Amino acid sequence: MRTRRAAVAASLLALLLSGCASGLPAAGPTPDPTSTGPTVTESTRPPFQTGTPGPIGPTGTPVATVPEDRWTAILRDLAARGETASAELVSAEQVTFTDGSLGCPEPGQSYTLALVDGMRIVVSVDGVRFDYRFGAGDTPKLCNR
Numbered sequence: 001m002r003t004r005r006a007a008v009a010a011s012l013l014a015l016l017l018s019g020c021a022s023g024l025p026a027a028g029p030t031p032d033p034t035s036t037g038p039t040v041t042e043s044t045r046p047p048f049q050t051g052t053p054g055p056i057g058p059t060g061t062p063v064a065t066v067p068e069d070r071w072t073a074i075l076r077d078l079a080a081r082g083e084t085a086s087a088e089l090v091s092a093e094q095v096t097f098t099d100g101s102l103g104c105p106e107p108g109q110s111y112t113l114a115l116v117d118g119m120r121i122v123v124s125v126d127g128v129r130f131d132y133r134f135g136a137g138d139t140p141k142l143c144n145r
Contacts, residue, residue, distance in 0.1 A: 066092045070119065070121065070134055073138050078125060083126075089121070090129060091121070092120070093120050095119060095120050096117050096118075098115065098116075099112060099114065100116060100135070102116065102118055102134070102141055102143075103143070104143035116135050116136070117135075118135045120132070121133075121140075130142060131143040
């Protein structure tokens, strides 16, 4: 009887340990922290074609694909702000924002408290960075923090 209890205890311990190990991340290649990511000098085309996987960014995370409609919307917004130089992509990432402010709340405004899937796209024009946020649609929100 004592041996049977020991066998059951050992089995339970093995089961618990195997469950814990499944939550560990798989080992893989270490990203290059010196990578600066992509740049785009032609302001007439999107930085990546839709559906094409992006390169690895400076933080080691994949750079998201920038849909053509969103790139065009950014260029239109920059033109409306009087920016005429070429836009360069600094970063692009898929983000789940915690509310309707898209991570960039404005004082005195109310926002829906719901998760919003979207994108954060940072571009540079003549050394000035512009931080654009997108929710479900293709209308950019410039974050002025």
